[in-house]
Amino acid sequence: MNILCGNCGKNSGIVKSGSDGADAAHIEQLDGWNLRLPALVGIFEWYFACSNECMKELLARAYEKHGVTVEMRAEASAKLDKMKEKIPEMAKETAGFMSQVQDRLNLIRSGYAGVMPGTGMIVDCREHPEAVPMQKNTLLKVSEQKRTK
Numbered sequence: 001m002n003i004l005c006g007n008c009g010k011n012s013g014i015v016k017s018g019s020d021g022a023d024a025a026h027i028e029q030l031d032g033w034n035l036r037l038p039a040l041v042g043i044f045e046w047y048f049a050c051s052n053e054c055m056k057e058l059l060a061r062a063y064e065k066h067g068v069t070v071e072m073r074a075e076a077s078a079k080l081d082k083m084k085e086k087i088p089e090m091a092k093e094t095a096g097f098m099s100q101v102q103d104r105l106n107l108i109r110s111g112y113a114g115v116m117p118g119t120g121m122i123v124d125c126r127e128h129p130e131a132v133p134m135q136k137n138t139l140l141k142v143s144e145q146k147r148t149k
């Protein structure tokens with residue numbers, strides 16, 4: 001059976017796979033077709049429509065059927081806006097973390113990395129002579145220790 005527009009019944013030409021996620025991925029590729037999972041208002045069901053107009057009507061009926069009020073939708077939309085606001089902040093934090101990880105990896109591969117006794121922090125032995133030099137490690141691509149005592 002093919003996926004049909006939930007509003008007008010138009011045939012997408014895509015055979016239902018039995019997995020909503022896979023169906024959603026296929027529908028997303030189709031020109032004009034639209035999909036929604038209105039989870040923010042508590043509806044955990046995929047909706048497929050052939051156009052924005054059909055999606056509007058389809059969702060309006062779904063909201064009515066599930067008792068989703070205008071207030072609930074406004075609240076969900078506000079939640080979504082708040083989440084979107086946080087994305088740049090999260091991206092920055094992630095980028096900062098990834099850059100720290102990359103720095104540590106570069107240090108490890110340089111052969112100057114050592115482990116601080118007590119804290120276990122990976123540091124540069126040239127700056128921290130008390131650190132225990134890391135052993136050569138092919139998995140982490142640790143170079144032969146360059147520091148000489």
Ligand SMILES: [Zn+2]
Binds near residue numbers: 006009049050051054
């Ligand atoms: Zn339609």
